[in-house]
Amino acid sequence: MGTSGAEAVGYNAPAMNRSALIAACVFALCTACKESPREPSSGASAEADAGAAPREHAASPLGEADAGLADAGAVGTSGTDGGTSPTCSARGMSATPKPAKPALPPVVDDMRRRIVAAAVSCDYAELAKLADEHGRGLRFTFGSAPDVAAYWRDMEENKGDPILGRLVRVLNMPYVKQGQLFLWPTAARDGATAKEFDALQGLYPEVQVRSMKKAKSYLGLRVGISPSGDWQLAVSGD
Numbered sequence: 001m002g003t004s005g006a007e008a009v010g011y012n013a014p015a016m017n018r019s020a021l022i023a024a025c026v027f028a029l030c031t032a033c034k035e036s037p038r039e040p041s042s043g044a045s046a047e048a049d050a051g052a053a054p055r056e057h058a059a060s061p062l063g064e065a066d067a068g069l070a071d072a073g074a075v076g077t078s079g080t081d082g083g084t085s086p087t088c089s090a091r092g093m094s095a096t097p098k099p100a101k102p103a104l105p106p107v108v109d110d111m112r113r114r115i116v117a118a119a120v121s122c123d124y125a126e127l128a129k130l131a132d133e134h135g136r137g138l139r140f141t142f143g144s145a146p147d148v149a150a151y152w153r154d155m156e157e158n159k160g161d162p163i164l165g166r167l168v169r170v171l172n173m174p175y176v177k178q179g180q181l182f183l184w185p186t187a188a189r190d191g192a193t194a195k196e197f198d199a200l201q202g203l204y205p206e207v208q209v210r211s212m213k214k215a216k217s218y219l220g221l222r223v224g225i226s227p228s229g230d231w232q233l234a235v236s237g238d
Contacts, residue, residue: 085153088122089162095120098172107229108182112171115223115231119164124149134230142237166221167234169203181224181233187212188222 095117100109111130118126128149131138138148145151155161173185183189185203187196197213204212204220212218224233 085122089165090119111229184223187218
């Protein structure tokens with residue numbers, strides 16, 4: 001029975017042909033090893049694979065997920081209530097006001113203290129809560145702004161008006177009972193004296209204090225709290 005071509009090559013070929021075949025096999029194996037796909041590296045090259053799972057947001061220094069610039073909101077805001085700001089004109093002031101002389105009714109003094117504490121904490125949301133705590137809205141502007149927190153935050157951060165710092169300073173000044181309100185400062189009362197206007201030094205620039213004193217009309221921030229502890233007034237103007 002005759003041998004096949006394959007058997008002729010496998011058993012009858014010269015030794016040098018067998019060596020050539022072995023060398024060819026080794027070369028083919030090496031080439032296959034070199035061309036085999038590698039594991040994707042970490043980082044951007046791994047994410048380039050369309051089938052890769054999306055990477056989770058990295059943790060921010062505050063321990064919260066970084067949503068990226070497209071989702072970033074103002075620091076410390078909370079919905080439309082203004083939230084808490086990392087800084088404001090009242091930051092660093094004492095959160096405990098000076099004792100009132102004469103002593104205020106406890107509910108009035110309690111409201112005064114809570115207003116000061118919230119202002120020093122730059123907590124616009126808490127100030128808005130105190131403004132509506134007793135159901136009657138706070139008069140904070142002669143305009144049409146509906147939200148005291150957003151209004152004051154805009155004044156502080158965009159218009160350079162230190163409203164919270166002035167709020168703290170005013171509530172540390174002497175007060176007067178006028179009508180149904182405990183009113184700060186005393187220069188806001190009808191018939192204020194020159195001495196009461198002089199006490200405004202440091203609260204407003206000297207030129208403004210002189211102008212108000214000459215006109216006998218206080219145009220600065222006035223704060224009013226009712227005998228029941230209702231915060232009703234925190235507005236500037238005549």
